[in-house]
Amino acid sequence: MTRKIIHLEGFIILMGTIYLYSFNDFNWWVFFLFLLVPDISVLAYFINQRIGxxxxxxxxxxxxxxxxxxxxxxxxxxxxxxxxLIWTAHIAMDRMLGFGLKYNTSFQDTHIQKL
Structure with missing residues (x-):
């Protein structure tokens, strides 16, 4: 049940950020171009598991x-x-899809799995 709440929360926040982005009349190509930029942080795993x-x-x-x-x-x-807005939308999209914060034991070991 708790996982479903996190997925729903992610969906609601994602829809809210999309609405606010639209309300401010920002360029959509910028939104889609930068939506996945926070995932560049995965490159820190090349240093080591803990720092990653x-x-x-x-x-x-x-x-x-x-x-x-x-x-x-x-x-x-x-x-x-x-x-x-784009950064918050990215995080919300991740939560909606079930991707959570990482433990330093493994990249696949997330806080959502522990719920």
């Missing part, structure tokens, strides 16, 4: 993406707002 998990999780936690989104909204910085 830390860097990956840093790029896949809502707290940083939403902070960026809020700063963009409060300071009227369209670029920061767009980046925050």
């Amino acid at each position: 998990a830390v860097i990956y999780n840093l790029f896949h936690t809502y707290s940083i993406s939403i902070f960026n989104l809020l700063i963009g909204a409060l300071c009227h910085q369209e670029l920061m707002l767009a980046v925050g």
Whole structure:
């Protein structure tokens, strides 16, 4: 049941970010071009498992993406707002699809699997 809630939460947040992106009339090609950029963080696994998990999780936690989104909204910085929305949409899409934060034991070992 808890996993389903996380999947639903991801879906709701994804739809919300898409709505806000559309509401702000940002370019859609930019959205789709940068939607998967946070996954570049997986390259940190080439250093080692522990650092890979830390860097990956840093790029896949809502707290940083939403902070960026809020700063963009409060300071009227369209670029920061767009980046925050795209980044939050990426994380929400991952949660919706069942991809979670990584443990340093294995790339496939995520917090959603432990629920």
